[in-house]
Amino acid sequence: MNEFLNKLTSIVGPTHVQTSGDLSKYEQDWRKRAKGKALAVVSPGNTEEVSLIVKACLTQNVSIVPQGGNTSMVVGSIPNETGTQILLSLQRMNKVRTLDALNLTMTVESGCVLQQVQQAAEQAGYLFPLSLGSQGSCTIGGNLSTNAGGTQVVRYGNARELCLGLEVVSATGEIWHGLSGLRKDNTGYDLKNLYIGSEGTLGIITAATLKLYPMPAAKLTAWAGVQSIEQAVELLGLAHRTLGPALSGFEVMGQFALSLVDKHFPQMNVPLWKENPYCILLEASDNESESHARAQFEGLMEKAIEAEIITDAVIAESLSQAKALWLIRENITMAQATEGLNIKHDISIPVSKIAPFVLHTDALIAKKIEGVNIVNFGHLGDGNLHYNVQAPQGVDSKQFLIDFEHDINTLVYDSVMEYGGSISAEHGVGSLKVDTLKDYKDPTALVLMRSIKRALDPQNIFNPGRVINSL
Ligand code: FAD
């Protein structure tokens, strides 16, 4: 093994192969659901180094766990406990390579932090719309590998839809130069879309060409209270009809989720939560003007109040007020983490079935566990709920997971299937949902997925055991 580590050192330099000291930021997932042990943490500085590392690992049959910002929700980016895998951190590969204003694209290395990509686009006068609560730490490589969603999908699509080309190191260590900025290219199988969403199991993404958009002339943000999940869905329909393509964000937040923000971040002054079972955060992005956007937005709110869909609303009057409203939404995850572990479900349901799903599933869970709390919030505009289940007041959250995680998962995912949904909308499968996927994914799809894995990674060198665990 020493010879192998020397080989890695000769590729990336001695300071970029770590085998001792505190490596917990690479070896432990942020929710502290699992901790692994790496043979070494290796941090390449360019694509050629990644290629040489993969070739070295192939000769020794050492598997590789790629990692960006390690913000995975599903324990996808840490090594297992064996101490035999290398952790490949892409964080040093963080250059913006080019920005092509006429083609509306930028090409960045995969270790660029999402916020850095957004800022580079903004400095050139453009918008890169992918937007997540973790944007200060997650990387674009991680976003593409998980096909991340976030809060702007209703208008711009998820990470897949924002990517035009990739550079990837394959499982033979070859470099696929696929950084095209083309919007049309029908020359065979869509390799880019195989790698996107593959969670590091098929290849290492080293760079990407991303779509840029003109900066909207105006953005408007509102916070509204509704009395039921049915009314939340009704408001979404009205927002689509009134705003058309200007609707750029539509988030739902249940009362218990907001009570956690109020409890752990009282300085945030959460509006309207005490008197409404759900609140909605709406955003419109307009390409015409502030006055046009405001007139349209205020029209929507008036209609919604007249039709008694919403009880009350606050429209942000300044950028800082809008930011403050978004900060409340983005901090629901941290408020949950402060409260203690809960059972997370990142689910997708057709929008038309969201209300019946929530009513049905809420009732089943309440019947099963007295006093249980449901942290229900998420990207309603995309039919994506974070339907998380929290221990009743006074019950230890770790013990709650030991006692109920399996049964609650079965209850929630069975219900998701009944309503035509998916067990992962945006966070992916990682390790946490591998077994669940086997039970809920179409069996033919699983066979095809295994064939793809065997064809592209015959030695099972990339992130083994994630997404699919038996080949
Ligand atoms: P990591 O966690 O490091 O890795 C994720 C997966 O991608 C792993 O399987 C890893 O092996 C693989 N991978 C990473 N980089 C590469 C690469 N270059 N090549 C190949 N494989 C690679 N997710 C959403 O979708 N929407 C949200 O709204 C959202 N909000 C969040 C809010 C908070 C506060 C937090 C903590 C997380 C949130 N997430 C969200 C989850 C997470 O941020 C995303 O999954 C993100 O895309 C992961 O990026 P990362 O760089 O941290 O990847």
Ligand code: 2HG
């Ligand atoms: C979000 O939308 C994230 O804020 C996190 O996807 C969801 O905490 C969660 O369950």
Ligand code: ZN
């Ligand atoms: Zn989310």
